[in-house]
Amino acid sequence: MARRLVDPELSKHYFNQEVSKLQSLKGLIEHHGWAIEVDGFDIYISMYPKRHPEKKFLARLRCDEHPKRAPSFQFLDPATKHEGTQYWPEGDPFRAAISRTTPQLCIPGIREFHEGCHAGDSSKPWSSEKYSFAKILEDVQAELDRAYP
Amino acid sequence: MSTKEPPKVNLTIESSSGVIKESYSLNEKIHAVKVSAMAKLHLDPSTAGNYGLFIKGKNEPLPEDKTLGDLGISDGMTLVISPLKAEVI
Numbered sequence: 001m002a003r004r005l006v007d008p009e010l011s012k013h014y015f016n017q018e019v020s021k022l023q024s025l026k027g028l029i030e031h032h033g034w035a036i037e038v039d040g041f042d043i044y045i046s047m048y049p050k051r052h053p054e055k056k057f058l059a060r061l062r063c064d065e066h067p068k069r070a071p072s073f074q075f076l077d078p079a080t081k082h083e084g085t086q087y088w089p090e091g092d093p094f095r096a097a098i099s100r101t102t103p104q105l106c107i108p109g110i111r112e113f114h115e116g117c118h119a120g121d122s123s124k125p126w127s128s129e130k131y132s133f134a135k136i137l138e139d140v141q142a143e144l145d146r147a148y149p
Numbered sequence: 150m151s152t153k154e155p156p157k158v159n160l161t162i163e164s165s166s167g168v169i170k171e172s173y174s175l176n177e178k179i180h181a182v183k184v185s186a187m188a189k190l191h192l193d194p195s196t197a198g199n200y201g202l203f204i205k206g207k208n209e210p211l212p213e214d215k216t217l218g219d220l221g222i223s224d225g226m227t228l229v230i231s232p233l234k235a236e237v238i
Contacts, residue, residue: 142234
């Protein structure tokens, strides 16, 4: 059985705090057109490239064991919320992510970066203070906007 | 002789690290507003080139060599500081 790093109740407390911080950034959420839904330790974010609002993507931050572990990031089928590489956007970092055995987006702040493609890279340690949920989502949004100019 | 202060606007500036409400002169250039707001929002101003200052909901960052007045920024508007590129490694 996998060892738990954080007491689930404590984790939920910190998670809720971080979600509240994200949801308080109403101008930012409106600016990017994000629709945010929280279910347990999962945050679902409906997002689209700024110049192509017709291209909808559903992102999920899975934040179990927050704040000890970085949130895991995946794009999902917007209808079923199933994982699959076919639901990932175009663009270099996204194509690179799905070329790996399991999708690993190499952006600091994401679990797949800290525990996957850059595990052991001490120059970019995971920090819940440095990599807020909003910061992670904005970095993904910036790459989404660049992928669909 | 009296010197007349340039008109000011009260702006809300939002980023992933929080929200500030500040008053700026309409003569202030966008770059200066962005860097000053970044410092207040605890975003490293030395990384200012990675960020743009946007009118909320607009697709293009404001041109940095123009002033708030040049661009018709008015009192009460919300601006957003947002990254132009992620740190992809």
